Amino acid sequence: MLALLMLRSPLSLAAALLAAACGGAPAAPPTPAPTTAAAPAKATPPPVLQDPIIVIGAGAAGLAAAVEAAGAGARVVLIDRSTVFGGHAVVADGGVAMVGTPVQQAVRLTDTPALAAEDLLAWGQDADEAWVRRYASRSRPDVYDWLTAMGVEFTGVTQMPGNRVARYHRTREGGLGLVAPMYRNALALGVELRFSEDVNDLIIDEGRVVGVRTRGIRDGRDRMRRATAVILATGGFESDLERVRQNWPRGVTPPDRVLTGSGRNSRGDGIDLARQARAGLHRMDHQWNIATGLPDPRTPDGERGLEAVVPRSIWLNRLGRRFVDENAGVRVTYPAVLHQPGGYFLAIVDADGARALTIAAPDWGDAGRIDREVLQNSLLVARGNDLRALARAAGIPSARLRRAVAVLTASSSARRC
Ligand SMILES: Cc1cc2nc3c(=O)[nH]c(=O)nc-3n(C[C@H](O)[C@H](O)[C@H](O)COP(=O)(O)OP(=O)(O)OC[C@H]3O[C@@H](n4cnc5c(N)ncnc54)[C@H](O)[C@@H]3O)c2cc1C
DSSP states (O other), rough: OEEEEOOOOOOEEEOOOOOEEEEEOOOOOOOOOOOOOSOOOOOOOOOOOOSEEEEEEEHHHHHHHHHHHHHOOEEEEOOOOOSOOOOOGSOOOOOOOSOOHHHHHHHHHHOOOOHHHHHHHHHSSSSSHHHHHHHHIIIIIIIIIHHHTTTOEEEEOOOOOOOOOOOOEETTTHHHHHHHHHHHHHTTTEEEOOEEEEEEEEEETEEEEEEEEEEEEEOOOEEEOOSSSSEEOOOTTTHHHHHHHHTTTSSSSSOOOOOOOOOOTTOOOOHHHHHHTTTTOOOOTTTTTSSOOEEEEEEEEEEEBBEEEEOOOOOOTTTSOOOTTSSSSSSHHHHHHHSSSGGGEEEEEHHHHHHHHHESSSSOHHHHHHHHIIITOOTTTTSSHHHHHHHHTSSHHHHHHHHHHHHHHHOOOOOOO
């Protein structure tokens, strides 16, 4: 039996990671204790901060900032409008690209910063070369060692398109496996947490950010919190589809329907706050959008989407034409999908291919759930017991479907020979 998955429009995922640091006035160091000429030189005590460092956002970026600041001795207040930590990462895969790690060495992979930088620069679009080189050479100590020292466990590596070596490190529990240890460390370091609190304003005094204005989501109370420095780690803007369209990458037309699979609070508030502090904003159109979006079956007519991974499928446009190599990677498939009539495509799978479908989110790991909520959902999937019935159900010419399936079957038999 053949099933047809209709992936109707690209799914827009968080990309514009804006973690702008708005430096406030550093607190004056305390007056040093009087010393005599004969006394041995004492190390200067760390400055006593009158006001805390405020970090807005308890996602991966905000937790990392809070852990670092608290580890360096600062008093840190971490504010999030959500009721829980983790932000977007709790629904993400949590894979981290790193270079020269023990996980790679355990499977006898040789990887070097030079090789990684070459791959990333060749595959990345408009990549910032200095940043790529820095990341490639520092990801082992600054990311891998830092995360594993906090208790993050990496279970293996996967090779992603554009990489000559497997570098995408997986954690045991996806994104949650990444942020939960950070959160535990933040607690251990005494970071003060303020959940269910919305930051709606920066307090700026003579051009310096000196605090924030917040409103409690549960109690409705307005508060003013003074700060030595304020760090914006409020994530991207991909759950505000108007902003997504305003900042759509140049050169490709957005489809009629765009879905978001981003964290629900990724609405770009930090961008407005950063503007208020006259921060420079750049590369706003560098969105990470994907082509294999599937309307979320819980709200099929809504704006939410899921990233479907359909490894063994043939993609046809609504005229029944195959238009791209399905395995070419998102850099190739995404613009190709956008250029199709209606901006969507149909992914054709047989019964084995349907079983291979996965959803890129930790709460969709159960194949039974995918079967019940996606494969059996007639709003998302059309079925046919033969190619003619399938073509009819999908509204595409039967001869084209037959030809596409024949070409693919021939090429996969040739590969097997
Ligand atoms: C399905 C999926 C899979 C993904 N897989 C990967 C992957 O494998 N590897 C990878 O590197 N990336 C992946 N990503 C992207 C990655 O998850 C995000 O880029 C990352 O988690 C963003 O972290 P962040 O801390 O910058 O922002 P967020 O996680 O969005 O955190 C921002 C926090 O700020 C809070 N906030 C926002 N505004 C305010 C305000 N005004 N007041 C108070 N609080 C506020 C929010 O509530 C939120 O908790 C994936 C994304 C998705 C959707």
